[in-house]
Amino acid sequence: MHMGMTIEEYAMEQVYEDLHHKAVLHQATLDQCIYVFVEGESEEVAFPILLERAGVKLKKDGIFISSYNGINNLPHVLRLMGQTLSYDRPIIITYDNDLDGQRISRKISQYTVNSNHIALLTIPSHNIVTYKNGHQGGSFEEAFDPVHFINVCFTKAFMPQHIAVQKQQFLIDFDVNKPWLSQVCEFCKINGYMDFGSCKVKLAEKLALSCPTLPSSFTDLASLIVKTRKDNPIKHPDDVDLPRISGITCK
Structure with missing residues (x-):
């Protein structure tokens, strides 16, 4: 002092x-x-x-x-x-x-x-x-668990409900050893939804926030x-x- x-x-x-x-x-x-x-x-x-x-x-x-x-x-x-x-x-x-x-x-x-x-x-x-x-x-996307990735994708937040309910059908042909996002995009296109890729940023945020x-x-x-x-x-x-x-x- x-x-x-x-x-x-x-x-x-x-x-x-x-x-x-x-x-x-x-x-x-x-x-x-x-x-x-x-x-x-x-x-x-x-x-x-x-x-x-x-x-x-x-x-x-x-x-x-x-x-x-x-x-x-x-x-x-x-x-x-x-x-x-x-x-x-x-x-x-x-x-x-x-x-x-x-x-x-x-x-x-x-x-x-x-x-x-x-x-x-x-x-x-x-x-x-x-x-x-x-x-x-x-x-x-492949940095996450594949089950978590698919569960987040197949919600009405990211795709129309009539496609989201077909998750089990998607899983029949899903190959975990091939790029994941392109497989989801292709599945959406086959079912008439062309814009899944536009939600990529929001999808990344949701994957980060909700991964267990x-x-x-x-x-x-x-x-x-x-x-x-x-x-x-x-x-x-x-x-x-x-x-x-x-x-x-x-x-």
Whole structure:
């Protein structure tokens, strides 16, 4: 307490200092953020839900989720970031492990192979389906349990009631080893409904909100985020090494 200060004045000064410290730390969190890049609007809506469920505190830990608006844009985004100061921030890039993801992964290797700041994670993080060319992987929807995926799709929220009640008929021909969403879209088209694909963003949100068990792909992503933040801790601007001055900063 400074000489001549009352207890009330000292208390107010402490409150001010605490508020200032928190405000500066908040700004430091923004400045020292970790970017999680996702493929599209569906992921941009669903990932925050899934990561919060996995225990990641997005706002507190300075985690920013942003869409690069389609897999074809990813090489251009990385090229531009390589020419900016923001490139020194940690980046986690997620993308579907489908045919387009396989194609683009070869194009982005020149930007990621020698970078200490970029981590890649395919969604799903393990192989689920097999594509016509033999590639094994999947897309966002295949990260979930197939029963959960089908149950969410076959509701009147996403398709007409006269198609939703035919879920058992769909299951007769459903192949869990082939891309799931295209099978549902095709079933809807056969039954006269051409617009199932237009609900993809809302479907992603519902899948994220209602999945009974968190898919392992997103616990994998959460673990990667936690490790990245641990390797790149948020530092308060006042956290600096002072010069060694006898009697002041050292004995």
